[in-house]
Amino acid sequence: MKILFTLESFFPTHRAGTEVYVLNLCNYFKAKGHDVSVLITSSEGLKDYSYEGIPIHVFDIPKHAIAEELNGLMPPRGIEAFKVKLLELQPDLIHFHSFGRAINSYHLKEAKALGIRTVFTPHLGGTFCINGDMRLYGRENCNGEVIESRCLSCNLTQKGYSVGLSKVLGRVIKEATHFNPIKNKLPAAFSQAKHRFSELKRTDKYADVIFSIAPWIQKAFEANGIAKAKLIPQGISPVFFKAFHKTQFDPKLIKFIFIGRTHSSKGLHILRDAWNALSNPNAELHIITNPSGGEQTYYDDHKQWAQSKTNIIWNEALKQEEVASYLNGMDVLILPSISNEVAPLVILEAATRKIPVIASDYVAMKDLIQHDIDGLLFKNEDVDDLKNQIQKLIQAPKLIEKYSKAIKRAHSMWEISEMVQEEYSKL
Template identity: 90%
Template sequence: MKILFTLESFFPTHRAGTEVYVLNLCNYFKAKGHDVSVLITSSEGLKDYSYEGIPIHVFDIPKHAIAEELNGLMPPRGIEAFKVKLLELQPDLIHFHSFGRAINSYHLKEAKALGIRTVFTPHLGSLFCINGDMRLYGKANCNGEVIESRCLSCNLKQKGYSVHLSKILGPIIHKATHFNPIENKLPAAFYQAKHRFSELKRINQYADVIFSIAPWIQKAFEANGVTKAQLIPQGISPVFFKAFHKTQFDPKLIKFVFIGRTHSSKGLHILRDAWNALSNPNAELHIITNPSGGEQTYYDDHKQWAQSKTNIIWNEALKQEEVASYLNGMDVLILPSISNEVAPLVILEAATRKIPVIASDYVAMKDLIQHDMDGLLFKNEDDEDLKNQIYQIIESPNLIGKYSKAIKKTHSMNQVAEIIEVKFKELFNYTK
């Protein structure tokens, strides 16, 4: 089978959770004898290359997006180059991973029109939420149902309008975008919610298979009438299941660890404020991170902060094997993400070492952590609440053992890939 995995970026320049997920799938299917390659975008003139023996194909997109394509009023520019690549590569199956500025359901539709089997797996909550945070009016977790007037109101609230005024303006804007005499004269940003609704309809129409890698994603698909979605486990790299030796726990020096990109959506600034408020010397914070595009100042500020503290250890660009080894010496994972999480790999990676997690109560984390049973949750964006949860662990280190015993076994990406392979073969009526 000739399989093409498609996403906006890939190793070695981008190495976030989605890229790791796709790399693991590539390695599995390649080992199974399938013809595997990856298709990504570039606005910098990047040429086709190879990564760990995997062919990486590239199609060009403009350096800067325009409002019309961001809000679905036109297909993303670069879609013609995408079609050229598909005609050149002639894959049997194309597996899309998340949609964004450069690749979205317009590309899915084009692939389907060429007779290619189509599969889609989202890795970001922004598929359902125009704010990207899955938080209704910034106060509570949203169920992900795209109700255009409500989404527009919620977006206006995020922009600084009062809740009362936002709830008045949202339905007005919604009606205007569906009123033919003026719809082409409105600002493109007014169409954000309409675009999300249309994206989901195209996904349901043109994807042969849709995978949900978290229960909340499956529920959100169902709330939006996407009938083809099916829930599968989230999986992590096989390297985390190799034999390891966990360092003996020392209650006199509890080692907390943050793992994630240095991006504001990961909430490192929340952790910084909480950590600064701590006065207990019996704790260390270890940070394993990578810079994130577009937030250089955020990265510089936090690296400087970390290096100014004697109880913070900063690490960059660790390979998966190095992260797995590093976790052997850690006691508690802190994941203060504000938004854009689906089923965080790092929680599952820590679970292989029975490491409990302190995480925000963002919808994706609530799928994986039961408060005060196998970890702790704090109110999203509330550094005071995070500080209190950290203190709870420091003052009662026996909680670490209690939570560790309740942590459930997680899946290897090889196990998940086996499930995906079965679905792939069903699309071609394979009998073996």
């Protein structure tokens, strides 16, 4: 089978959870003898190249997006170049991973029109949420149902309007975008919730298979009336399942670890303030991170903070094998993410070492952690609550061993790839 995976960016220029997921799928299907390649976008004139023996094809998009394409009033520019690539590559099946500015359901529709089998796996909350954070009015987790007036209201509160006024304006804007005499004269941004709804409907119509990699994603698809979505587990790289030796737990010096990009959405500032507030830090904090584009000051500030503390160890740019080895000596993972998580790989990677997690009660984490059974949850963005959960384990280290015993086995990406292959074969 000739399989084409498509997403907006790929290794080596961009490396995050989605890229890792696709790379693992590529390696599996390549090992099974399939013809595998990847299609990405570039606004910098990047040419086709190869990564770890995988052909990476590139199509050009304009450097700067315009409001009309961002809000669905027109297909993304570059879609003609996308069609040219599909005609050149002639894949039997194309597997889309997340939709964004450069690749979305318009491309899915075009692939389907060419007779190509189509598959879609979302990796971002933006599939359902115009803010991208799945936080209803910034106060609670959202169920992901796209209700245009509610989405617009929620977006307005993020811009500083009161909830009451936002709800009124949301209803007015929604009606205006559906009123023929004026809808084409309104600011493009008014159509972003309408665009999100249309994206889901096109996805439902033109995707042969939709995969949900977390229960909350499956529930969100169901809330939007999309019945063809199939729930499969999230999977992690086989490297974490290789033979390893876990360091013996020492309750006199508990080793906490944060793994993630140095980006405000990952909540490192919440962890910093909580760590600073600990009354008796009989513990170490280890950080494994990478800088994140657009937040250089945030990165610099937190690196300087970490280096000023004797009980914090800062690590950068570790390879997966190095992360797996590092986890052997850790006791508790701290994941204080505020938003932009789907099914955090790092929780599952820690699970291979039976490492319990302290995480925010964001929707993606609540899928993976049972509070006070196999880990702890704290109220999203609540520094005091996070501090209390850390202190709880420092004062009662036996809880770490209790939670560790309750952690369920994680799935390898090889297992997940077998599930994906089974669905492919049905097409």
